[in-house]
Amino acid sequence: xxxxxxxxxxxxxxxxxxxxxxxxxNLEIERGEFVLLTGASGCGKTTLCRCFNGLIPHFxxxxxxxxxxxxxxxxxxTPIHKMALKVGFIFQNPDSxxxxxxxxxxxxxxxxxxxxxREEIKRRVDWALEVVGMKEYRHSAPYELSGGQKxxxxxxxxxxxxxxxxVLDEPTxxxxxxxSLKIFQLLDDLNQKLGLTVILVEHRLDLASRYAxxxxxxxxxxxxxxxxxxxxxxxxxxxxGVSTPRLIRFFRQLEKEGYSFDxxxxxxxxxxxxxxRIIS
Amino acid sequence: MIEVVDVYYSYPNGFTALKGVSLTxxxxxxxxxxxxxxxGKTTLIKHFNGLLKPTKGVVLVDGDxxxxxxxxxxxxxxxxxxxxxxxxxxxETVEDEVAFALKNxxxxEDEIKRRVDQVLERMxxxxxxxxxxxxxxxxxKKRLAIASVIVFNxxxxxxDEPTIGQDYLQKCEIINIIRSFLREGKAVVIVTHDLEFVxxxxxxxxxxxxxxxILDDYADRALTNLKILDDASLLPPQITELAYRILNSPxxxxxxxxxxxxxxxxxxxxxx
Numbered sequence: 001x002x003x004x005x006x007x008x009x010x011x012x013x014x015x016x017x018x019x020x021x022x023x024x025x026n027l028e029i030e031r032g033e034f035v036l037l038t039g040a041s042g043c044g045k046t047t048l049c050r051c052f053n054g055l056i057p058h059f060x061x062x063x064x065x066x067x068x069x070x071x072x073x074x075x076x077x078t079p080i081h082k083m084a085l086k087v088g089f090i091f092q093n094p095d096s097x098x099x100x101x102x103x104x105x106x107x108x109x110x111x112x113x114x115x116x117x118r119e120e121i122k123r124r125v126d127w128a129l130e131v132v133g134m135k136e137y138r139h140s141a142p143y144e145l146s147g148g149q150k151x152x153x154x155x156x157x158x159x160x161x162x163x164x165x166x167v168l169d170e171p172t173x174x175x176x177x178x179x180s181l182k183i184f185q186l187l188d189d190l191n192q193k194l195g196l197t198v199i200l201v202e203h204r205l206d207l208a209s210r211y212a213x214x215x216x217x218x219x220x221x222x223x224x225x226x227x228x229x230x231x232x233x234x235x236x237x238x239x240x241g242v243s244t245p246r247l248i249r250f251f252r253q254l255e256k257e258g259y260s261f262d263x264x265x266x267x268x269x270x271x272x273x274x275x276x277r278i279i280s
Numbered sequence: 281m282i283e284v285v286d287v288y289y290s291y292p293n294g295f296t297a298l299k300g301v302s303l304t305x306x307x308x309x310x311x312x313x314x315x316x317x318x319x320g321k322t323t324l325i326k327h328f329n330g331l332l333k334p335t336k337g338v339v340l341v342d343g344d345x346x347x348x349x350x351x352x353x354x355x356x357x358x359x360x361x362x363x364x365x366x367x368x369x370x371x372e373t374v375e376d377e378v379a380f381a382l383k384n385x386x387x388x389e390d391e392i393k394r395r396v397d398q399v400l401e402r403m404x405x406x407x408x409x410x411x412x413x414x415x416x417x418x419x420x421k422k423r424l425a426i427a428s429v430i431v432f433n434x435x436x437x438x439x440d441e442p443t444i445g446q447d448y449l450q451k452c453e454i455i456n457i458i459r460s461f462l463r464e465g466k467a468v469v470i471v472t473h474d475l476e477f478v479x480x481x482x483x484x485x486x487x488x489x490x491x492x493x494i495l496d497d498y499a500d501r502a503l504t505n506l507k508i509l510d511d512a513s514l515l516p517p518q519i520t521e522l523a524y525r526i527l528n529s530p531x532x533x534x535x536x537x538x539x540x541x542x543x544x545x546x547x548x549x550x551x552x
Contacts (some may be wrong), residue, residue: 020446040417040447092418092445093364147317171443173418174363176316176473177515206476207520243372243448246476246518250538257549268518272525279526 003069003195004164005029005052010066012047012056015189021047023221029214031164034191036208036229039218040241045201048218049167051075052199055082071164088158090168092094095149097157098142103134106142107157114161128156128202131194132186147181155186165197166190177207184208205229206245206273210266228264247271254278281306282358282436282467284329287337289323297323300337305467307435310458312478312499313471315488321402321471322363325438325487328469329358341436356385361436363441363471365425369413374405374424377413381432395431402457403427404450419445428479430457431474436467443474453479479504479517479536504532 001211012022021044031036039045050056057064058080067076071086091097100106111121119143129135132152142150151171168187170268172180187209189198197225202207202208209215209229217225217232219240233248244252251271259278265271282305282523287437289298290320297320305311313321326332326338330346341354352438362368371377373395382392401534403423408416413424422445430437437458443451458468458481472478479484485502487495489512495502503509516524521537527544535541 040419041445041450044418064532132331170445174317174441177475178513179516180473181397190330203445204476207515238448241447241449243451243476246479246524246538250519250522250541253538253542254545254549257546259549268521268525271522275522275526275545279545280550 003028004031004071004232006067006069007051008067010051010064010068012051012065013063015061015063016046017062021221022051024272025223027223027226028121029197029199031038032191032195034188035200035216036205036212036214036235037199037201037218038203038205038215038242039224043195043218043241044221045218046169049089049169049199049201052083052165052167053087053089054080058115060164076171084110085161086164088161088163088166090151090158090171092170092173094142094147094154098150101141102138103129103140103142103145103153104138106153108161110157110161119157124162127155128160129153131159131190132156146179146184147175147207151183152186155190163196166200167199167201167211169201171202172207181207184211187211203243205243206247207234209245212269217220228263230266233264271280281340281342282349282418283338283340284324284327285338287324287327287334287339288441289320289327289332290335296335297491298327298334301488301491301493303486303493303496305436305469307467308465309460309467310483311467311469311486312481312483313469313486313488313514314473314475314478314512314514315494319488320491321488322440322446325360325440325469325471328436328438329355329360330354331360350383352430355381355434356432357434358366358427359432359436360435360438361429361440361442363444365421366414368425368428371419372412373410374400374413374416375409377424378428378431385432387420390441399427399431402453417445419450422446423450425458426454430461434466434468435544437461438469438471440471441473443472443477450478460485473514475503476518479519482536487514489513499536500534503536504534 007025007027010025011020012021013020037045051068052070053077098106107125108121129138132155134152172183187198191198212229215229215232217240237244249265265274284303287298290296315321328352333347378396379392444455461468482499483498486493495508501545503517506516509516518535519537519541520532520535522533523541
């Protein structure tokens with residue numbers, strides 16, 4: 001396995017602020033991991049993500065100390081346009097990301113900017129729209145699409161650039177639960193089939209944690225927990241301002257009754273298997 | 281009381297977002313309006329403060345037809361917090377944004393100051409009072425939008441997706457605010473996709489799909505009706521789904537959170 005992100009002793013302070021917002025971050029992420037990154041508002045998770053694609057320090061300025069390597073590049077020395085090829089970003093609201101008259105143009109935009117050849121653009125746009133299941137909408141206007149469809153197009157426009165890492169900041173915040181689940185399933189697919197490294201920033205862990213291979217919890221600028229979600233949920237995440245899925249809360253109550261579980265369930269399927277063993 | 285009587289609404293482009301909606305919301309009630317994207321939820325609540333007037337049908341607020349009142353008159357009673365707070369802000373500082381409605385409603389200077397201080401403290405925004413609303417993070421903007429409405433203490437508080445971008449403790453604070461409004465006998469209406477948030481509140485639930493109300497019932501029944509949740513593009517609460525998987529029971533009524541399920545499971549546990 002190769003490391004796609006390596007962070008050593010990273011500190012960061014925004015311009016004009018008198019405190020560091022990242023404090024001694026040490027982190028290694030292997031290619032193909034699905035990382036769920038969470039923590040209370042203001043814990044530094046968005047700031048950390050901005051370091052992954054070079055927005056920090058190249059756009060936000062400020063004082064970045066320590067080492068950070070992403071996709072083989074030293075972020076501090078690599079311009080944003082180069083980092084953007086390796087690290088794709090998806091935000092809460094897809095409206096902030098789509099601006100063209102057709103879906104196709106939106107997905108092609110980044111490639112056109114890079115001066116990629118027409119044939120290659122067409123091939124990559126076709127592929128990206130196929131992967132996210134939006135091929136039949138290629139001539140639609142983004143504003144005609146539903147929220148979930150828009151988010152798929154935003155993901156396609158990132159995929160078309162063929163990045164190594166995709167970072168998503170609460171991508172389902174505006175979507176209904178079923179549509180949200182479908183987006184998480186798409187991310188799971190991209191992760192499993194294409195080996196894409198996924199970094200998903202979320203406040204709500206109930207739907208997303210079953211897809212994650214790793215859960216990282218930040219608090220006050222530090223990484224405070226890092227590991228397999230099924231065992232990490234043994235910790236009281238509420239202390240870090242993170243809500244615990246109800247399934248986990250239910251199993252904690254069972255533990256109070258004297259049962260113990262090495263791995264806590266992340267889906268109702270797992271939960272029902274575990275529960276059947278202990279009820280008559 | 282807000283009374284919505286057989287309301288239809290068509291947008292200028294011809295899209296009919298509401299197709300015969302009837303609903304009554306009493307003071308003291310907590311109502312969650314849920315359903316898929318595009319179901320008509322936001323269109324419906326924009327009728328409560330007169331931002332939209334029905335194409336057909338009537339909306340009455342405390343007996344007055346919203347057609348006969350201006351949005352400004354209605355807003356004093358019906359405080360609406362938009363889904364996307366950027367649409368709501370126009371002041372240069374957070375402080376001015378929160379004070380705006382109070383000034384408009386003619387409150388005294390010292391009363392304005394007292395209320396603004398109190399609400400900024402409560403929403404965790406005190407340190408930003410001189411900042412521009414547009415420089416806040418998404419979650420902070422959302423709390424500022426809530427602050428600028430609760431500050432004038434409306435009789436009906438309408439929240440469109442209040443929990444987006446909010447962490448666990450901030451959600452707890454939003455729940456506290458909702459409960460304190462309810463205790464004062466005010467009505468709170470929440471449009472939300474956040475099922476677990478609804479499970480915490482256990483309100484009356486109005487499920488919408490394609491411009492119609494498909495169910496109007498208390499959370500105990502509404503959120504455990506798997507068939508109808510599916511029709512509304514909703515997933516059942518995690519605990520309800522687990523109960524469905526393990527219990528051979530035709531009814532899951534009232535099984536919403538970990539405590540509800542524990543009560544049922546406890547007698548079934550094998551001692552070992």
